[in-house]
Amino acid sequence: MKIHIIDDDEALRTALSRLLGACGYRVTVYESGDAFVRAETGDEAGCILLDVDMPGLSGLQLQDLLRSRNSILPIVFLTGNGDIAMSVRAIKAGAEDFLSKPIAKEDLLDAIGRAMLRYEAAAAHNSELSGLRKRAATLTAREREVFVLVVQGMLNKQIAFELGNTERTVKAHRHSLMEKLEAGSLAELVQMANRLGLARK
Structure with missing residues (x-):
């Protein structure tokens, strides 16, 4: 399982990368949503830790883009200044969680655990649907x-x-x-x- 950290705060990216690496996760970091879009992320299992407010694509805009591309990577939003309306919009659009910075380790790991379970369920559903489509063909x-x-x-x-x-x-x-x-x-x-x-x- 790979965790994609997308945040324009370099210190936070480094801290989260070290923390999650120590917990056994493989981590890739990006300084912006645009950098993530340009990267070749492949179909590997994982989830996204996504900052809300960044230069270029905002976190919510990236979420909308990924949904339009049928990505099944769950998103856990991280924000220093999010409001209730923003969190409600993100959750309604399918986000796993909306965490405020500074983030408690336990809350972060719990959200990631739930996100990974969601990914596995979505991947199983897609695999089953793909098999059904092949049979229907x-x-x-x-x-x-x-x-x-x-x-x-x-x-x-x-x-x-x-x-x-x-x-x-x-x-x-x-x-x-x-x-x-x-x-x-x-x-x-x-x-x-x-x-x-x-x-x-």
């Missing part, structure tokens, strides 16, 4: 049509009428798509359709 065009109609609650005979097929053919497509998607029930199919964005409102 193996469906034929007709199986995909049947899939969409099934999760809308249509019966086999209704689907057959809709698609101009026999009910027997629809049953075969339905059996095949459930095997390919590894779905054990209609309820699972509906959940999969929701996750794939195929379910109509």
Whole structure:
């Protein structure tokens, strides 16, 4: 697990880096949000300790940018002058925590621990969704049509009428798509359709 420290205060970056290094974490430091954006951070597990008020990209602006890029790195905000409105905005946008400087060691390590758990959960979710998308990609065009109609609650005979097929053919497509998607029930199919964005409102 790697911790990315983004703060324009060099003394704080150094102090946090030493503290977290001594706690067994690998740490990378950046003097600004722009420097972090330019860096090649890869897909390595970790979290971000992020200052709110910095030259260039502010902490909240960087948070918005990372969300737009679908980053799953949790953010723990660090601030010397944050207000309640700012902290509420950050938390609503998905921040793990909003800590005031000077930061108590226990509070910092607790927030990092929660952030790491959040990362692991998000990574597992993404991996599961990626696997589902790969399975869905193996469906034929007709199986995909049947899939969409099934999760809308249509019966086999209704689907057959809709698609101009026999009910027997629809049953075969339905059996095949459930095997390919590894779905054990209609309820699972509906959940999969929701996750794939195929379910109509």
